[in-house]
Amino acid sequence: MKESEHKMLKFNGKEYPCCASLTMGMIGGKWKTVILFHLLKKTLRYSELRKEMPTVTERTLSLQLKALEEDGLINRKVYTSKPPLKVEYSLTDFGKTLTPIIESIANWGDFVLENYSD
Amino acid sequence: MKESEHKMLKFNGKEYPCCASLTMGMIGGKWKTVILFHLLKKTLRYSELRKEMPTVTERTLSLQLKALEEDGLINRKVYTSKPPLKVEYSLTDFGKTLTPIIESIANWGDFVLENYSD
DNA sequence: TTTATTGCTATAAAAATTATAGTAGCAAAA
């Protein structure tokens, strides 16, 4: 089988070479899982997310929120059209199917800190 | 609490704002989980990995293999110093602790294809 | 009146990824 004949998986108009890369295409951005991790506990406003993730730039946060929304993983709700704005982000039902993955990713981070530190 | 006072987690000389970002720092490269996914089943040579991942460039594959090695997740074994070379990559014991995460990432990709396609 | 908050966007620089081509020593095919 030639390289060009490698079977590609298609989802949401994008192509992936395997099931793992499909998942990573949706949650693999540097900050996407961190966003999802915080939204797991509760709905958060833009400014609340920013406080939870002080090291991410606003541009990146905006872009990743948009990507997550486009992939149907989170909802964006605007409560007032005039300033002060109130925008809330929450997991969709589809996004909630990621819960076990996000939790195990967070737990592995804790596990590493406890067992492999220095 | 000021932004600058946000508690940072330290591991392997790098700093992360939360446990999820620590994990993603190690497996969050665009192709790292795909590499790990293939090594989960068995040890593979460089050329075998390349065949499994035809859409990744060799430079990126090399760089990500090096990063995974530096983080202690995979082993690199050279069998002959003169050409033809034989280089094998395998999971370390530490890398194997990621098994449930990598598997759930791959399974979620399959799940999405089965239940949310078109 | 100055400062802060809201949820972002504009511009430019840095970092990550991709595209393309090339290396050396050996083996098989033409």
Add this chain to the structure above:
DNA sequence: TTTTGCTACTATAATTTTTATAGCAATAAA
């Protein structure tokens, strides 16, 4: 015997992603 291919990569440059820094408009508090 010349061409082609295999091994595990590296070099250079282009593109894409992420970061850094600053700024917006409306409102409210100091």
